[in-house]
Amino acid sequence: MGAKQANSRYESQDENGSSTFGSKFSITAVPPTLRSEGEILQSSNVRRFTLNELKSATRNFRPDSVLGEGGFGAVFKGWIDEQTFAPAKPGTGMVIAVKRLNHEGFQGHKEWLAEVNYLGQLSHPNLVKLVGYCLEDEDRLLVYEFMTRGSLENQLFRRSSYFQPIPWNLRIKVALGAAKGLAFLHSTEAKVIYRDFKASNILLDTNYNAKLSDFGLAKDGPTGDRSHVSTRIMGTFGYAAPEYLATERERESMRE
Template identity: 60%
Template sequence: MANQMNSEIVGSIDMRVVDAMISFSERVDSLIKSETGSFYGDSPLYTFASRVDSAIRSSSASYEADNEAHNSTTTNVSSQTLTQQPHFHHLHQSKGLNLKDGRKEENGLNGLSRKVSSSSMLLTPQTDDEILQSSKLKRFTFKELKTATRSFRPDSLVGEDGFGSVFKGWIDDETLTPTKSGTRMAITVKRNNQDSLLGYSEWLTEIKYLGQLCHPNLVKLIGYASEDDHGFLVYEWMARGSLDNHLFRRAFDCETLSWTIRMKVALDAAKGLALLHGDEVHLIHRNVKTSNILLDSNYNAKLSDLMLARNGPEGDESHVSTRVMGSYGYVAPEYIATGRLTKKNDVYGFGVVLLELMSGKRVLDRNKPIGEYNLVEWAKPLLIDRKRISKVMDARIKGQYSEREEVRIAHLTIQCLSVEPKLRPTMDEMVRSLEHLQDTKDA
């Protein structure tokens, strides 16, 4: 951790403690993941690790909320910290808001049919009620989601994440009402766990941001609900799960991704980030990683989880000062050292994803020898040496790419992982480079 912290950041000692806690939880999580190979992380060990990680991250989030309220130029999604407001029951008391009303607004899906200007709701300060009332998402009732998931039965549970339990359900694709299991449209239902402090603030952030955006490379948020101490988020179903699952978990139903599919996934993810970074949206994802890149049945990749997202710097500001949030291994070094958040933090995270796609290795893996535990540190010297790039490449896809492709993707990865943020490309530039790589291969 850097010796000198930005003067705008309050509580540097607390931040170092929180960062150490997150580092520890990530290492525990990485170890347990490496020992389990279950789809969506549904083993008891992985579930336990997820809950430990969730609690630690939420503690960090509460520190951030405490200290950003007085100095942030962007909108806090909640005036309460997570520790002060860990539950959802107060939503039922919101003035003028009836969460029991399950009627569909328009078609239940909200997209951006026009460009969002910098003065849009993404940046405009809003109260909690205004965020929920302005959303055109479907307001589900608890009864509807209970029916859609067959009463949240164990055989509907597909895993756990930092927010809570993840279930598969079914609804009518036109009316958005529950249907018999296996009929009409599959959905993903996330239910916040009572023992998880990651809750209301992240729930509202997801609704505020992802609820307004519609793009082929962003997961669709269909609706939400609140019941007593639980918050719910309803998404489109992504049939092939996460990129993390395909690269690392070795589940029985996950085939090794080909080089062609890996480069398609990289391009799709880059397009999603480029949309977020554009002037019309102006968001920093802040948690770019393989587990937040989901694949549909045709291997189309979509970014998920905007729960940690922040508005980018406004006006002449060069950065946003925040508590360090994100996933260990994917967070840019300058953000860890200073708390100064820019879009280049996402670019660094994307570079880590590229490296994982190339190598088929986790960014952090305790099962590796000491010198190979940290993938970025191990791989960077190899990537800058044309003769040694092949040592980084995943042996499972050997022969599926040309030497030119190997060198080019290594060069792009090194650019994204540059220690100097200014030397990293923008996501628009990454999209163009990856499209060119794909076009020249086709030619």
């Protein structure tokens, strides 16, 4: 799990926030009210790890364990016991990807909490699985299932003498998987606006099953009597639809 490059994002903050989930894939239903940090962490269906546990699982965050690095921070490969989730020896138990917040990076506590908020509740074959999180002092970490083939971006653009282009039948499989993930998020059950759909956030397992990751910019969709959501432009340069960008330009011209 994790992108090789830091992501350049549109600067902005949401005007509103809400917290409705409720999905046939979710273990619990979340009431349509604004939730505090404590409520989010308590209602999450994932494990809370200690920093020492994740240090042991990743061999103290050794440089040779780094899988990649993005706007949030570096991602490390680790191992835990499948039953107890206790740290395991390298090569044994369940492989995990541990994302550790870089305090000087593009993202921070807000994005970390959003990730726990959404992936701690929602479950779908085309969403990456959040195994757990760690919150200790200034440390913010996220623990995911390990995606063997990394991101779609790496599969498409990596430079290697052994590189083989992805066959078209697999490309179609990846596209369909990513589309199913988006369709679930946009469904009446989930009602989530993803807002950072790009190749580096589409992760692939051994069989090229696509799973969406990085929910730091996600936002609840319309609920109740709200027919739309008010939000500013957010995302990654080069991946936003022209008509989406045009709405912000129109707002700026009206302010002038």
